[in-house]
Amino acid sequence: MWFGMVSLFPEAFKAVTDFGITGRAIDAGIIEMAYFNPRDFADDKQHTVDDKPYGGGPGMLMKVDPLRLAINAARDVKSSSKVICLSPSGYRLDQEGLKKLALCNSLILISGRYEGVDERILEHEVDLEVSIGDYVISGGELAAMVLVDGLTRLLPSGIGCEESVKRDSFFDGLLEYPQYTRPAEISEYDEAGYVPEVLLSGNHQEIAKWRHKQALGKTYERRPDLMKKYALNESEKKLLGEYIEDQSSD
Template identity: 50%
Template sequence: MRIDVITLFPDMVRTVVEHGVVSRAANQGLLELKLWNPRDYTVDKHRTVDDRPYGGGPGMLMKVEPLRACIRDVRQHNPDAKLVYLSPQGKLLQQGLINQAAQQANLILLCGRYEGIDERLIQLEVDEEWSIGDYVISGGELAAMICIDAITRQLPGALGHEDSAQLDSFTNGLLDCPHYTRPEQVEGLKVPQVLLDGHHQQITDWRDKQALGRTWQRRPDLLQQLELDSRQQALLDEFIAETRASRSN
């Protein structure tokens, strides 16, 4: 997959391909990251990339002409890609959106800075707006890096067995189950016995039950979107009964 990022801080975004899973995927040729800086499209001697907002008020906006020239150049190099503006006003990023994006061959991410970009550029150049959550950060770079990381995890072959996404939260609409590694005891807290006994079906049942139970406890909204099969419903009923019994003891 090819991802082009338009950013005033390319060095910041580049770091996403320098570590871990994303770095491996880039080295394997699964991900190609291209960085474009609107500052390279300025024509004045100060290489100005910001401008004052009409109507006054605090803050600046990204300057229209260099940004638009940059966008047009990127589009020429990557004509089939959807252009996504990272914005707190965009569609909330969820696993489904990430999975869909990972099925595309190309994507362009536009990082805003200052108070953002001119509304007409959104109308003329942007295909979609994505938000990483209901809070405001200083620029789209961190949001773009989150997208790149989350999308890369979904590219076939990007995750080795040890990083498998199969158990990850949201993969099947549920939160992940709890995990344990050595030692068997930490300050008197023991690893659940079932994980030590080596019965694969019992381990699977325990993990599925914990995933269902955690989701019921922490994100009941996710459970409401699922149709549980009879095995899952029985596991969840057991979890609920056990939780209630332990509370009443």
């Protein structure tokens, strides 16, 4: 998947290009990132990319022309790209949204700075505004990196283990079940220091059942919004009932 990163701070993307799963995906040619800095397209001596908002108010806005030219330069490389602007006012990103975007071959991601971008850019150049949550951060680069990382995990061979993606939170609409690794016992933690017996039993059917019950219970407790959307079948209703009973008897 090709990403055209429109940003005033291309160096910021080292966090995804140089490390971990995304770094390996770049080395393997699974994802590719190209940079288009609006400052390179500013035509004055100072390479100005911001200006005061009409009507007054605090802060500056990204100017139309340098941004438009940077987006066009990215389009010249991959003309069919969907253009996304990272913005707190955008569609709020979730796993379903990521799955849809993962079907694209190329995306142009605009990282805003200052107080954001001139509205005419959004109206004329942008296909979709995407928010990473109901809070405001200082620049779109971190948000764009969230998008690139989340998408890389969903690409075939992006993570190297598709099974692990399917077990992640949200993949099937539930939060992930609790996980444990060695040692099986941590004496300093009293009861909570023990790994649940069933996970040590080697009985894969029972382990799968326990995990599903925990995933249902955790989602029920922490994310009623997700639970509401999840269509419980009869055996899941029973499992969740057992979970609630287990909790109340603890």
